[in-house]
Amino acid sequence: MFPTPIEKSSRGWQLGYQGLLPVALIAWLLPLIAVAVFSMKPDVDFTAGNYWGVPSRFAGFENYAKVFFESDMPRYLMNSILITVPTVIGAVALSCMTGFALGIYRFRSNLWIFFMFVAGNFVPFQILMVPVRDLTLGLGLYNTKLGLVLFHVAFQTGFCTLFMRNFIRALPFELIEAARVEGVAEWRIFWFVVLPLMKPAIAALAVLIFTFIWNDYFWAVVLTQGVESQPVTAGITSFNAQYRAAYHLMSAGSIVAALPPVAMFFLMQKHFIAGLTLGAVK
Amino acid sequence: MTNAALPTAPDTRPRRRNAQAIAPWLFLAPGLLFFLFYVIFPVFQSFNLSLYKWDGLGTPEFVGLKNYRDLGSDRAFEVSLWNNVKWLVLYLLAIPGGLFIALFLNQTVRGIRLYKSLFFFPFVISQVVVGLVFSWFYDPTFGLLNVMLGWVGLGPINVLGDPALVTYGIIVAGLWPQTAYCMILYLTGLNAVDPEQVEAARLDGAKGWRMLWYVILPQLRPATFIAFVVTIIGALRSFDLISIMTNGGPFGSSRVLSFYMFEKALSEYGFRMGYGAAIAVVLFLIMLVFIAYFLWSMYRQERPR
Numbered sequence: 001m002f003p004t005p006i007e008k009s010s011r012g013w014q015l016g017y018q019g020l021l022p023v024a025l026i027a028w029l030l031p032l033i034a035v036a037v038f039s040m041k042p043d044v045d046f047t048a049g050n051y052w053g054v055p056s057r058f059a060g061f062e063n064y065a066k067v068f069f070e071s072d073m074p075r076y077l078m079n080s081i082l083i084t085v086p087t088v089i090g091a092v093a094l095s096c097m098t099g100f101a102l103g104i105y106r107f108r109s110n111l112w113i114f115f116m117f118v119a120g121n122f123v124p125f126q127i128l129m130v131p132v133r134d135l136t137l138g139l140g141l142y143n144t145k146l147g148l149v150l151f152h153v154a155f156q157t158g159f160c161t162l163f164m165r166n167f168i169r170a171l172p173f174e175l176i177e178a179a180r181v182e183g184v185a186e187w188r189i190f191w192f193v194v195l196p197l198m199k200p201a202i203a204a205l206a207v208l209i210f211t212f213i214w215n216d217y218f219w220a221v222v223l224t225q226g227v228e229s230q231p232v233t234a235g236i237t238s239f240n241a242q243y244r245a246a247y248h249l250m251s252a253g254s255i256v257a258a259l260p261p262v263a264m265f266f267l268m269q270k271h272f273i274a275g276l277t278l279g280a281v282k
Numbered sequence: 283m284t285n286a287a288l289p290t291a292p293d294t295r296p297r298r299r300n301a302q303a304i305a306p307w308l309f310l311a312p313g314l315l316f317f318l319f320y321v322i323f324p325v326f327q328s329f330n331l332s333l334y335k336w337d338g339l340g341t342p343e344f345v346g347l348k349n350y351r352d353l354g355s356d357r358a359f360e361v362s363l364w365n366n367v368k369w370l371v372l373y374l375l376a377i378p379g380g381l382f383i384a385l386f387l388n389q390t391v392r393g394i395r396l397y398k399s400l401f402f403f404p405f406v407i408s409q410v411v412v413g414l415v416f417s418w419f420y421d422p423t424f425g426l427l428n429v430m431l432g433w434v435g436l437g438p439i440n441v442l443g444d445p446a447l448v449t450y451g452i453i454v455a456g457l458w459p460q461t462a463y464c465m466i467l468y469l470t471g472l473n474a475v476d477p478e479q480v481e482a483a484r485l486d487g488a489k490g491w492r493m494l495w496y497v498i499l500p501q502l503r504p505a506t507f508i509a510f511v512v513t514i515i516g517a518l519r520s521f522d523l524i525s526i527m528t529n530g531g532p533f534g535s536s537r538v539l540s541f542y543m544f545e546k547a548l549s550e551y552g553f554r555m556g557y558g559a560a561i562a563v564v565l566f567l568i569m570l571v572f573i574a575y576f577l578w579s580m581y582r583q584e585r586p587r
Contacts, residue, residue: 127566
């Protein structure tokens, strides 16, 4: 193990390390902690210039209640869910199939198609912006959740295919061979042999894509406009415009917007990290 | 796995072979069509569009390479391009930064798992929130940064209001989640480092830096490669933070190509789609250098199979 395990060092070092950990963590998360503190202060503290002093009283509940009951925030959150969940389902479903095709079959253009998915996934969004916006307008889907979902599904299919194909490549191929010898149809091999083995990959991709799409801002701004379709990342700017200089409410709003992917991460940590670090280990 | 995709021998009935030739295309069709439609074709459409003058409504007017010639004399474009270079170079600091934190946290004391997750935190929250958090952190009247500078008798500085500082200030905000990402890559990589090699090197007297450089880092190469890929892409895609923190200002000094393109194409003073597309093409060509390199590396890894 590297660096040398701390248990093997002197008692002093061990205590020093354990003392340093929380200090380092607080320093690392300081900007975030500041916002969390802000979100629990009453507004009089800000008008009185008491930014960093002790809050004059705890106002967390009323601040968050305001966000939830007196602003458009719940609608934005709902939009985010209605955009994110279908995208996750769509992208994972499509990429299970593309990953299966590219991971199992040998045909001449296999590697080229695979590389096309990979390359497309690296493309800067901006080069897609004008044509995709145009396309969405043409389909009559501008400023709809569906328009955003369709694009996200297509774009995420690139990354998901990379992920799924590599995962399927690592499965024992003998299973598929055995099934073929038995005369099992190809689609049944996919459904009954391969798909059950892909559960960990599906879980990992689902949490990753959830986070990516929830946090998307660029496409939300390009393809949607109003409270009826904008996800929370784009909505928070209008929220902030509404509560300009009301730092306690803006802070509470930001925390609410950030929370769902954080919860997802903590609940599905193992899958999340497995997905994110795929390929980091040989 | 070497014979992974060889045609299977036993079953030679023609129907069976046909099924195996058609099946991959049926499985590919939905995903591939979607991807072509929304990602691959638009790339070419943008190339084409960059040769036109178009306000997004009327008929596009063919102007040849005029958009690109105009870029040559556009000061704002030059500033954006230069800022992109800063982003590319400084963003790479996330890699050693992430490695450093990973080495710091690669211990087995109590509660370390929770520490690792909490250090990873910034990556999970959206860049929009990161941008807001940092713009308040930098705020000249109440930001924590100036409070802390005040303790040592410095400041106050207005990071986001100073054309000379603003890009660096935003890059620091971007480095926060990116470092967390690199950290998690390295933590996973360190987990897989061969303990026997480490012990052997220790017996040979390798320690500290030499151990890290000659024994550990070579084993972390896959993690470094991925960290490099995601950091380069992240640097060239930077948009959210700029849009949230400064909206390109002050005086356009924090723009990058991706932001400038957006601004031109969908500006309040009339859409310049063709000009925007030309900027996007330049950005794409920069990215293409890296994409080609990434694909080439992947291709070399695929060969041995």
